[in-house]
Amino acid sequence: MHTHTLALYGCAAAVVVPGTRLITARPEGRPAGPGRLLAALWRRPVPRAAAVLMGVMVxxxxxxxAAPDVIPHLERAPHGPWWRAATALLVQTSGWPQLTFNLAALAVVAPAAERSLGTVQTPVVFLLSGVAAHVVSMAGWSVHGGGDSVGICGLVGALAAVYTLDGRxxxxxxxxxLVPTAGAVLCLLENNHGIGVLTGVLLGAAAALVRKGDSEGGSERTAVVRS
Incomplete structure (x- = not known):
């Protein structure tokens, strides 16, 4: 891989790895081993949206x-049709290193996100964050390429926002x-993972505030009924 590609995935790892460790930490503060962590994240009831995302990406x-010729038809391209911002999420244009890293990250982040954000919000955050990142890239940051790491970064950003507002x-x-801070730095470097992170942060914060408002409203209604 080229130096630029290595730097890009180094930046992505700097967001995904610490972010994943943060949001999947156990209440007592001791991190679980990989096996126990995956077992806990994929325990029953199985997170359905995460399972669908994993199935699609696998x-x-x-x-x-099997058919590498499909990649140029789905990746983002300069002056390409708008739908390429979505289909670019489906192909990993840097080969097996990208495939391996992104599938491993998705296997951890997606179920964690669904258990925190919900079954509907998780794919919404993934798609909106990923599409936003690819749109900006198509506009000039990096006109060729593809991958779902930007959507994964969006899930990490959303989880970081939720934990910032509601974490114990x-x-x-x-x-x-530090997660949105890293996202801002990535944007300054014109790295599209930063767009994914910050889009996820905004969506996660909105979801957390709505949930908090609903919870407070429910408590007030209960208090009125009891009085």
């Missing part, structure tokens, strides 16, 4: 490996602020 990994462990709440 299927597309098989498709692009104060040190982790402070640490979660």
């Amino acid at each position: 299927a597309m990994a098989v498709v692009q490996s 462990q104060r040190p982790l709440r402070y640490l979660s602020v």
Whole structure:
């Protein structure tokens, strides 16, 4: 891979790896091992949206490996049709290193996101964050390429926002602020993962505030009924 590509995935890892460790930490503060962590995230009831996302991306990994010619028809391209901002999420244009990293990250982040955000919000955040990142890239940041790491970064950003607003462990709440900070730095570097992160942060914050408002409203209604 080219130096630019290595730098790009290094930046993505700097967001995904610490973010994933932050949002999947156990209440007692001790991180679980990989096996126990995956078992906990994929326990019953199985997160359905996460399972669908994993199924789609695994299927597309098989498709692009068996028929590489499909990649140029789906990746983002300069002056390409608008729908390429969505289909670019389906192909990993840097080969097996990208495929392996993104599938592993999605297997951890997607179920964690669904258990925190919900079954509907998780694919919405993934898609909107990913599409926003690819739109900006098509506009001039990086006109060729594809991958779903920008959508994964959006899920990390949403989870960081939720934990910042509602997290139980104060040190982790402070640490979660680093995720949007990293997103802003990535944007300054014209790295599209930053767009994914910040879009996810905004969507996660909105979801957390709506949930908090509904909870407070429900408590007030209960208090009125009891009085």
